[in-house]
Amino acid sequence: MKGSLIVVSAPSGAGKTTLCNAIVKDFDRIAFSVSYTTRRPREGEIEGVDYYFVDEKRFREMIQREEFAEWAMVHGNLYGTAKKTLNDLMERNIDVLLDIDVQGAKQIKALYPEAVLVFIMPPSFEELKERLFRRGAENLDLRLKRAFEEMREYSFYDYVIINDSLEKAISDLKSIIISERLRSKRFDPEFIDRFYPIV
Amino acid sequence: MKGSLIVVSAPSGAGKTTLCNAIVKDFDRIAFSVSYTTRRPREGEIEGVDYYFVDEKRFREMIQREEFAEWAMVHGNLYGTAKKTLNDLMERNIDVLLDIDVQGAKQIKALYPEAVLVFIMPPSFEELKERLFRRGAENLDLRLKRAFEEMREYSFYDYVIINDSLEKAISDLKSIIISERLRSKRFDPEFIDRFYPIV
Numbered sequence: 001m002k003g004s005l006i007v008v009s010a011p012s013g014a015g016k017t018t019l020c021n022a023i024v025k026d027f028d029r030i031a032f033s034v035s036y037t038t039r040r041p042r043e044g045e046i047e048g049v050d051y052y053f054v055d056e057k058r059f060r061e062m063i064q065r066e067e068f069a070e071w072a073m074v075h076g077n078l079y080g081t082a083k084k085t086l087n088d089l090m091e092r093n094i095d096v097l098l099d100i101d102v103q104g105a106k107q108i109k110a111l112y113p114e115a116v117l118v119f120i121m122p123p124s125f126e127e128l129k130e131r132l133f134r135r136g137a138e139n140l141d142l143r144l145k146r147a148f149e150e151m152r153e154y155s156f157y158d159y160v161i162i163n164d165s166l167e168k169a170i171s172d173l174k175s176i177i178i179s180e181r182l183r184s185k186r187f188d189p190e191f192i193d194r195f196y197p198i199v
Numbered sequence: 200m201k202g203s204l205i206v207v208s209a210p211s212g213a214g215k216t217t218l219c220n221a222i223v224k225d226f227d228r229i230a231f232s233v234s235y236t237t238r239r240p241r242e243g244e245i246e247g248v249d250y251y252f253v254d255e256k257r258f259r260e261m262i263q264r265e266e267f268a269e270w271a272m273v274h275g276n277l278y279g280t281a282k283k284t285l286n287d288l289m290e291r292n293i294d295v296l297l298d299i300d301v302q303g304a305k306q307i308k309a310l311y312p313e314a315v316l317v318f319i320m321p322p323s324f325e326e327l328k329e330r331l332f333r334r335g336a337e338n339l340d341l342r343l344k345r346a347f348e349e350m351r352e353y354s355f356y357d358y359v360i361i362n363d364s365l366e367k368a369i370s371d372l373k374s375i376i377i378s379e380r381l382r383s384k385r386f387d388p389e390f391i392d393r394f395y396p397i398v
Contacts, residue, residue, distance in 0.1 A: 119383065125394045144394075151391045159378065160386040175377040179358065182371055184318065187359040192350045195324045195343075 003029070003090040004180045005112050007098045007105045008173075010120035011147030013131040015163045019120060020099050022170050023177070030095040030177065033085050036062065039077035052082075070100060070107035083111070095177060102153045109156075116180055118173065119157040122147070123164040202228070202289040203379045204311050206297045206304045207372075209319035210346030212330040214362045218319060219298050221369050222376070229294040229376065232284050235261065238276035251281075269299060269306035282310070294376060301352045308355075315379050317372065318356040321346070322363040 010016035024032055036052045038059050047053055054062075059078045062068060071080030081098065089096045098108065098115075108115050122128035128147060129140070137143050154160050159176050163169045180186075209215035223231055235251045237258050246252055253261075258277045261267060270279030280297065288295045297307065297314075307314050321327035327346060328339070336342050353359050358375050362368045379385075 121390070122394075128394070148391070148394050151394060154386060154391070155383050155388075157383050159381045160383045161381060162390070172377065172381055175374040176381060178371065178374040179378040182358045182360060182375060184354050184356050184359045187353060189354075191320065191361070192347070192353070195321075195327070195347050195350060 002186070003093050003095045004177075004186075005086060005090065005096050005098065005108065005115040006030075006177060006180070007100060007108050007115050007117045008120060009100060009102055009105050009117070009150070009157070010163075011122065011128070011150045012137070012143060013128045013135075013147065014120045014122040015131070015166065015169070016099060016120050018166060019163065019169050019173060020097055022166070023173055024097060026170070027174060027177070029093065030097055031089055033081050033089065033096050033098050036068075036071075036080045036082060037077060039079075069111050070104040072101070072104060081108075086112075095180070102150055102156070106156065116159070116176065117157040118159045118161060118176060119151075119154045120169070121151060121154070121160060121162045123162055201385070202292050202294040203376075203385075204285060204289065204295050204297065204307065204314035205229075205376060205379070206299060206307050206314055206316045207319060208299060208301055208304050208316070208349070208356070209362075210321065210327070210349045211336070211342060212327045212334075212346065213319045213321040214330070214365065214368070215298060215319050217365060218362065218368050218372060219296055221365070222372055223296060225369070226373060226376070228292065229296055230288055232280050232288065232295045232297050235267075235270075235279045235281060236276060238278075268310050269303040271300070271303060280307075285311075294379070301349055301355070305355065315358070315375065316356040317358045317360060317375060318350075318353045319368070320350060320353070320359060320361045322361055 008016055008020055024030055034048060034052060036054055036059060038054060038056045041053050045051065056078065059080065062080065062082070063071060067082050067084065068080040069083045069086055071078060086096055105117055109117060129144060132140055132143055161169050161172045207215055207219055223229055233247060233251060235253055235258060237253060237255045240252050244250065255277065258279065261279065261281070262270060266281050266283065267279040268282045268285055270277060285295055304316055308316060328343060331339055331342055360368050360371045
């Protein structure tokens with residue numbers, strides 16, 4: 001049996017990080033994938049826990065060797081998910097939670113067609129605006145426009161969760177993860193052999 | 200938005216009926232589909248609630264007119280699910296729970312490719328034997344063999360639930376139903392239009 005790949009995307013302000021942290025904390029047999037980055041570690045960040053910190057030369061080598069399942073440049077820094085990280089976790093029957101944007105989700109789906117893609121929607125325009133304002137986001141108009149553009153890509157995803165109440169969103173995401181574990185392709189046929197009627 | 204079709208099959212003794220009854224009782228926006236049958240009503244059975252009771256002539260006419268989504272002969276009586284019953288419920292955004300055997304499930308899947316098929320497994324051979332024995336089943340050996348044959352068809356289903364604990368099985372089936380409701384194809388795109396940034 002193998003773990004599954006759960007990709008979660010959302011526009012900034014939809015509450016994705018809080019949701020994903022709650023799932024990994026509460027739930028068994030699921031983990032975040034640790035990314036590689038060329039960004040410098042921030043205060044308190046731990047190598048191999050928060051990120052694998054590498055220099056740009058090493059990162060470019062990994063791109064050349066096609067070691068990444070997805071990668072992107074964000075604010076001048078490179079971020080990437082190694083195929084090996086994903087495969088090692090899945091082989092250990094651990095579901096992997098991948099918190100990436102729409103472009104990353106598309107790269108993952110191309111490489112892992114069985115990945116489960118979940119899009120988190122903010123509950124309303126007013127709520128999104130307020131959340132972004134509260135966290136002191138700059139270029140509010142630009143961010144709202146970008147959120148709108150990202151949300152329009154929802155149909156590429158398998159599931160959509162409206163993050164209206166955090167509790168409800170957690171329970172919805174858990175339902176998706178549980179149902180993925182119940183897929184018949186994950187069922188061990190040896191279970192049935194033990195029913196062979198030697199009566 | 201339309202309700203979904205949830206087909207539940209299981210070998211006799213797997214605890215399917217208890218499970219399905221609990222789901223319909225506990226859960227909102229889901230109902231059993233009422234079948235047509237040529238069998239005579241038993242004490243307390245209500246027309247239109249337990250079954251639509253019809254004579255064989257009427258049933259055969261309905262077959263001729265292709266009004267059934269699936270039908271079967273069981274112990275000399277005809278049983279069938281009308282397409283209209285399913286469509287009416289789904290149009291009202293109600294999920295339909297269909298408690299039918301492997302052959303019926305195949306007929307439904309051919310007609311409704313988006314139906315969600317769930318197979319319920321008994322927890323173990325010993326437990327299945329005991330459950331069948333307890334309910335005074337005749338031809339125990341034959342029933343166990345038939346259960347084995349049915350279980351081998353599990354891979355035709357989308358999901359497999361092992362009915363080890365009723366509580367766990369109920370929660371598993373709920374997760375499947377909830378995740379089906381969260382599918383992006385069921386998401387109303389008008390939700391996004393309300394985010395159009397007129398800022």
